[in-house]
Amino acid sequence: MRANGVTAHAIPREPGYGCVSLTSLHNQATMIGAALPTVKPGMPEIPGCPARGRDRDILARMASWGIYVHIPFCPYKCSYCDFDSGVYPKPMVVAYLDALKQEIARASAPCEAEALVVDTVYFGGGTPSLLDPEHLDDLLRTIRRRFAVCTEAEITIEANPGTITAEKARAWRQLGVNRVSLGAQTFSARELEMLGRQHTVEQVGESVALLREVGVENVNLDLILGIPGQDLASWEQTMDRLFALRPTHVSVYMLEVHEGTPLAAQLARGLLVEPDEVLTVRMYEQFLERAVAEGYEHYEISNFCCPGFASRHNLKYWSDEPYLGFGCSAHSYDFRERRWNVATPRAYVQAMRERGEAVAGRIPMTEQRRIEEALMLGLRRCAGVDLVAFRERYGVDVLQRYGAQLAPLGEAGLIEIGGGFLRLTRKGLVLANEVFAVFV
Structure with missing residues (x-):
């Protein structure tokens, strides 16, 4: 019913965000994320992103x-x-x-x-x-x-x-x-x-x-x-x-x-x-x-x-929330894995008759995969990624762990920080796929 794919075009940003430049993000992680607690070796696992x-x-x-x-x-x-x-x-x-x-x-x-x-x-x-x-x-x-x-x-x-x-x-x-x-x-x-x-x-x-x-x-x-x-x-x-x-x-x-x-x-x-x-x-x-x-x-x-x-x-x-998909081509996500069903209606009916399920493939959700997908999908939202909330949910300081990957994006004017949120700039919304490629 819909056009295939989702466009990532320019948007006008409202003035007054007070955004911090990410030109030297990797070296300035402490300054930019001063309000963020750092992840230290030996810290207990955060229940929001359990590996077990x-x-x-x-x-x-x-x-x-x-x-x-x-x-x-x-x-x-x-x-x-x-x-x-x-x-x-x-x-x-x-x-x-x-x-x-x-x-x-x-x-x-x-x-x-x-x-x-x-x-x-x-x-x-x-x-x-x-x-x-x-x-x-x-x-x-x-x-x-x-x-x-x-x-x-x-x-x-x-x-x-x-x-x-x-x-x-x-x-x-x-x-x-x-x-x-x-x-x-x-x-x-x-x-x-x-x-x-x-x-x-x-x-x-x-x-x-x-x-x-x-x-x-x-x-x-x-x-x-x-x-x-x-x-x-x-x-x-x-x-x-x-x-x-x-x-x-x-x-x-x-x-x-x-x-x-x-x-x-x-x-x-x-x-x-x-x-x-x-x-x-x-x-x-x-x-x-x-x-x-x-x-x-x-x-x-x-x-x-x-x-x-x-x-x-x-x-x-x-927002990294779970969902179940039913029918041909439908996808599901339950924190453990992403899985998808066979593509065609006929194959779906046959699979349900013969084996009682229609799953065609699965991708296990490792802790790293889940974190990186959460970042990528979170950046689709215009508000961006709340860095403090992300740290509390996943036990990861985004600026410390991904500073090296994010720095070139900041230098290119594709991402910015304002009010504790990491988000796409107007230019970044035009070229969103280049930003997302960092996490793929």
Whole structure:
């Protein structure tokens, strides 16, 4: 449903941060981090980042978890999409949903037979809004039987404009869905056609209004930057129409063109013009300026929200919190490891039938890997990494351990420190992947 990949573009920083230059970070760690306690040999292990399995089990039981459920079905294939999603016959859909319920039911707590506390559930795809309400009800009932789902849990479903009816929206609300993510992508009819999208510009507004009528106020709109032929005029039009709708949340993604897609073939034949990178950055800067002026908070590289409406589920990914993924291609993280399922719906159904699980691979989470991933993902948030809190949670003084790697980034103007937070600069947000490469 979404564009592949997440853009890391420029943002205007508010003045008055009082940032400390990191030009000589490695040699100035003591000065910059004067308020930070240092890590000394022989210090006891910090429970926040336990290396031993038993300690990580305790940590997992104390946490609030997120659940992601992947629904790979779509009414059509977008020209830019390289996901294993599309139109499947009804028997395959039924078999896939049965396999999902089997996987959810077989999920076990990390250490004991006790229900994990869940405070976010996210149905992604694909186009989950294609599901009949009774199928969604069946999945949610299975989740609630197996897990302790909080009364105030954030429950999100992704949807395409044009696939939502009043009856379906009311059913979602009754089932507890309180957040909907709409794949608007653009408010230009020409650009929608180029992307192979089959909804109209008008259907975006109609879907938002319909959701509000039934009581779903928390609505995200996805936008895509870097569409061939996109220009400042069409982007201005998209911003005008988007902010007129006042969604509570907006995600802005960079279009990535993958081999084998119709869009890639059109570009290769010269039928479309590659998007201009400088122009795309300028459009993103315009969006940032407009979003701030409209009262939105920029809280992550590609995400903006009205105050109090940040995506609680996605924050788990950037905050080293655990989550379980069900369905093909779904990923899970439980402090011990990252694991992922087989990629295709057919392989998923077959795996669940033959071996009762669909895991395709695992990466053990060593202490070092967990710390470095926490740094990398934490830097995605615009507030950055709280250095004191990081030290308390992981037992690591970031400036002491990683000063040598961070110093060149400071000299290049990609990172800065202000108010005890390590964060990306405006330039760093443009070149975020260069910063993240230090921890990969």
